[in-house]
Amino acid sequence: MEKFLKELNEAQREAVLFTDGPIMVIAGAGSGKTRVLTYKIAYLLKKNIDPFNILALTFTNKAANEMKERIINIVGTTDAHNMWMGTFHSVFAKILRRESLKIGYPNNFTIYDTDDSKSVIKSVIKEMDLDDKVYNPGYVLGRISAAKTSLISYEEYNKSDELVSEDRMARKPLFGQIYESYCKRCYKASAMDFDDLLFNMHMLLRNFPDALLRYQKKFKYILVDEYQDTNHCQYIILKQLAAMFENICVVGDDAQSIYSFRGANIQNILGFQNDYPDFKIFRLEQNYRSTQNIVNAANSIIVNNVGKVHKIVWTENENGEKVKILKAHSDSEEGSIVANSIFENKMNFQMQNKDFAILYRTNAQSRAFEESLRKLNIPYRIYGGLSFYQRKEIKDLIAYFRLTINNNDDEALKRIVNYPARGIGKTSIERLIIVASENNKSIWQIIENFGDYKTGLNTGTLNKLSEFITMVKSFSVQLKNKDAHEMACLVANSSGIARELYDDKTPEGISRHQNIEELLNGIKDFVDRQESAAGEENTSSLAEFMQDIALVTDADIKDKDGNDKVSIMTIHAAKGLEFPYVYISGVEENLFPSQFNINTRNELEEERRLFYVALTRAMKRVFISFATTRYRWGNVVSCEPSRFIEELDTKFIEFENKKHFKPFDDDSRLSFDKFEIKKYKYTGQTVKKNLVKITQAINSATPNNPDFISNQNIQVGMVVEHQRFGKGKVITVEGKQSDKKAIVFFENVGQKQLLLKYAKLKVIE
DNA sequence: GTATTATCTAAGTCT
DNA sequence: TAGATAATAC
Numbered sequence: 064m065e066k067f068l069k070e071l072n073e074a075q076r077e078a079v080l081f082t083d084g085p086i087m088v089i090a091g092a093g094s095g096k097t098r099v100l101t102y103k104i105a106y107l108l109k110k111n112i113d114p115f116n117i118l119a120l121t122f123t124n125k126a127a128n129e130m131k132e133r134i135i136n137i138v139g140t141t142d143a144h145n146m147w148m149g150t151f152h153s154v155f156a157k158i159l160r161r162e163s164l165k166i167g168y169p170n171n172f173t174i175y176d177t178d179d180s181k182s183v184i185k186s187v188i189k190e191m192d193l194d195d196k197v198y199n200p201g202y203v204l205g206r207i208s209a210a211k212t213s214l215i216s217y218e219e220y221n222k223s224d225e226l227v228s229e230d231r232m233a234r235k236p237l238f239g240q241i242y243e244s245y246c247k248r249c250y251k252a253s254a255m256d257f258d259d260l261l262f263n264m265h266m267l268l269r270n271f272p273d274a275l276l277r278y279q280k281k282f283k284y285i286l287v288d289e290y291q292d293t294n295h296c297q298y299i300i301l302k303q304l305a306a307m308f309e310n311i312c313v314v315g316d317d318a319q320s321i322y323s324f325r326g327a328n329i330q331n332i333l334g335f336q337n338d339y340p341d342f343k344i345f346r347l348e349q350n351y352r353s354t355q356n357i358v359n360a361a362n363s364i365i366v367n368n369v370g371k372v373h374k375i376v377w378t379e380n381e382n383g384e385k386v387k388i389l390k391a392h393s394d395s396e397e398g399s400i401v402a403n404s405i406f407e408n409k410m411n412f413q414m415q416n417k418d419f420a421i422l423y424r425t426n427a428q429s430r431a432f433e434e435s436l437r438k439l440n441i442p443y444r445i446y447g448g449l450s451f452y453q454r455k456e457i458k459d460l461i462a463y464f465r466l467t468i469n470n471n472d473d474e475a476l477k478r479i480v481n482y483p484a485r486g487i488g489k490t491s492i493e494r495l496i497i498v499a500s501e502n503n504k505s506i507w508q509i510i511e512n513f514g515d516y517k518t519g520l521n522t523g524t525l526n527k528l529s530e531f532i533t534m535v536k537s538f539s540v541q542l543k544n545k546d547a548h549e550m551a552c553l554v555a556n557s558s559g560i561a562r563e564l565y566d567d568k569t570p571e572g573i574s575r576h577q578n579i580e581e582l583l584n585g586i587k588d589f590v591d592r593q594e595s596a597a598g599e600e601n602t603s604s605l606a607e608f609m610q611d612i613a614l615v616t617d618a619d620i621k622d623k624d625g626n627d628k629v630s631i632m633t634i635h636a637a638k639g640l641e642f643p644y645v646y647i648s649g650v651e652e653n654l655f656p657s658q659f660n661i662n663t664r665n666e667l668e669e670e671r672r673l674f675y676v677a678l679t680r681a682m683k684r685v686f687i688s689f690a691t692t693r694y695r696w697g698n699v700v701s702c703e704p705s706r707f708i709e710e711l712d713t714k715f716i717e718f719e720n721k722k723h724f725k726p727f728d729d730d731s732r733l734s735f736d737k738f739e740i741k742k743y744k745y746t747g748q749t750v751k752k753n754l755v756k757i758t759q760a761i762n763s764a765t766p767n768n769p770d771f772i773s774n775q776n777i778q779v780g781m782v783v784e785h786q787r788f789g790k791g792k793v794i795t796v797e798g799k800q801s802d803k804k805a806i807v808f809f810e811n812v813g814q815k816q817l818l819l820k821y822a823k824l825k826v827i828e
Numbered sequence: 829g830t831a832t833t834a835t836c837t838a839a840g841t842c843t
Numbered sequence: 844t845a846g847a848t849a850a851t852a853c
Contacts, residue, residue: 152843261843447842484829484830614843634841657841
């Protein structure tokens with residue numbers, strides 16, 4: 064027997080050794096699920112299965128890469144690089160680029176992110192002259208996503224009496240038309256949204272038997288992690304791919320299903336059992352991660368759920384400490400209690416920062432923890448929230464890349480056609496959009512051949528547009544012979560973005576410029592990596608770099624400056640991870656469980672599973688915190704501890720000794736909170752804004768500014784002349800220094816309020 | 829067309 | 844509270 068197999072327990076080993084035929088592994092939290100998958104693949108390779116025949120679908124690309132590395136270590140062959148491993152989305156994107164022509168897309172198609180999709184929906188709604196309150200773009204996108212996930216095309220949608228009447232009942236009768244326009248517009252822009260990657264993959268396999276056959280033959284062994292979070296579309300694709308060999312292994316835990324809002328369907332577990340009646344099932348129930356107290360506390364939560372597969376998670380680990388409940392009087396106090404607790408545990412037990420994680424239900428809760436950790440000089444890393452690729456300056460530069468690669472990418476074009484400013488305004492762009500949609504063309508195609516269309520734009524604007532297009536075309540031409548880094552630098556410089564940000568000396572401007580540099584460095588890394596990987600083909604082009612940039616998530620990005628940091632993230636983002644110390648924060652009614660998910664049993668059960676996931680991330684200790692008041696929507700709200708705290712079996716929990724809490728009376732607490740807010744205000748963006756204002760004021764107040772001098776002398780009763788408004792009489796003057804305002808009554812245009820700093824007034828009398 | 833300021837409105841988990 | 848949109852002046 065292979066040496067590495069001895070590291071597995073009985074159940075794990077059986078699951079690893081059973082390689083042929085359909086199997087399902089029901090793996091409790093911390094039961095070594097990743098280890099089983101890793102060793103199973105390693106075992107397949109040891110049995111001389113060709114890595115090209117293995118497809119492994121994981122929940123994040125990072126997980127895939129880590130698993131790959133481990134397998135390479137075990138098997139000792141770099142051949143393993145040839146396995147297909149990654150998320151559903153990234154693997155399918157890769158396949159779709161190869162097969163794109165079949166489904167009528169160019170291989171350089173863009174992947175639209177949620178912002179792009181919403182923007183398309185907004186413009187569709189606007190053009191159809193509909194109310195965006197009735198047709199809320201977020202709602203519309205959600206319903207489109209649900210349709211695609213259920214494999215309902217817009218044609219089928221509009222043919223379905225049931226769906227159409229459903230929309231009519233919901234007073235959104237035109238939803239089907241929006242769906243249709245949205246799809247057509249994405250297609251015209253050579254763009255796919257996240258759901259299209261799945262939807263089109265299914266279409267490819269359904270409509271092209273040769274493609275289906277090729278991939279069925281290729282993927283002789285299919286392994287799926289986190290199976291409980293697959294949606295209907297993913298389920299069908301798996302069924303298609305596995306139909307020939309039926310060597311499919313799915314691993315999951317129904318108790319950890321937390322993505323139903325995204326279409327994940329626990330029923331897929333039952334579907335699997337029906338599709339492959341002779342399937343083998345393996346249960347991994349021994350937990351190696353957590354202490355008994357943690358496992359027991361988690362079990363005491365999950366028994367409250369009715370719908371679940373029978374399974375008992377147990378552990379031989381030590382008892383450990385009880386789960387401790389921490390009470391705070393405000394969200395900011397919660398932050399400092401948690402930060403202090405981390406500090407104490409670090410000191411008392413010689414732990415490192417990276418041994419701690421703070422988890423919460425919503426990203427908005429991160430602020431208090433950031434503040435408190437910063438005060439104690441504890442380094443941290445926030446996962447999720449505003450990720451690197453969502454920052455404005457990054458999106459701007461990326462939009463140039465996108466347009467260079469795919470000229471029809473309308474969303475990218477709209478974003479940058481006038482950034483940096485080149486005198487192409489909103490009205491011109493709106494007109495172009497209308498002409499484009501009338502002619503069923505992309506915006507680029509209209510500009511490229513504007514002689515053929517009546518745009519009604521003046522020659523000046525058309526020239527500016529042509530210039531823009533010529534510039535981007537010159538980029539496109541060089542795509543093939545330059546590597547990604549050379550291209551990126553060229554674009555950053557020629558587009559004027561680098562200059563624009565370099566000239567901006569405000570603190571924000573400087574940090575934006577740094578971010579651009581970071582992106583360019585990242586691209587350099589990419590080029591180096593690709594070249595050292597000794598590819599036969601040119602794999603270091605910009606197009607290559609951009610391929611699945613939209614699919615990169617925060618969790619995939621490695622932290623450069625050291626890894627010893629406290630992790631702060633949502634519970635969703637913590638899925639699949641483990642930490643010695645876990646703080647679950649904001650465990651209050653209406654926050655966790657979320658106010659949106661308490662109306663049906665199913666919703667509440669998903670929240671409960673989420674809580675279960677949070678608890679089972681911990682190895683040594685869990686702290687649960689709640690606050691009795693919290694800032695939400697800008698004002699203080701009082702909060703109740705969550706029902707989940709009550710559901711925990713009291714045998715496994717303890718409450719923080721009341722003595723440890725400083726006895727705030729209401730008044731002092733109020734001032735404490737106020738102090739906190741004030742402090743935040745002047746450390747955050749406000750200070751930057753003020754800086755900008757101050758510099759402006761200084762600039763306009765320099766003595767060699769003649770306007771300033773003359774305007775300072777303006778007084779009530781004077782007759783002045785204005786460039787555009789003509790002659791007028793000053794009625795009032797108020798404000799001080801640079802903020803002086805005057806109300807002037809003009810002969811021709813009537814009364815106007817003017818800010819003297821800007822208005823160029825000539826004194827006549 | 830551009831830049832700044834005022835007003836409104838939404839507010840959640842993620843590929 | 845913040846981000847997006849509308850309004851205003853240049």
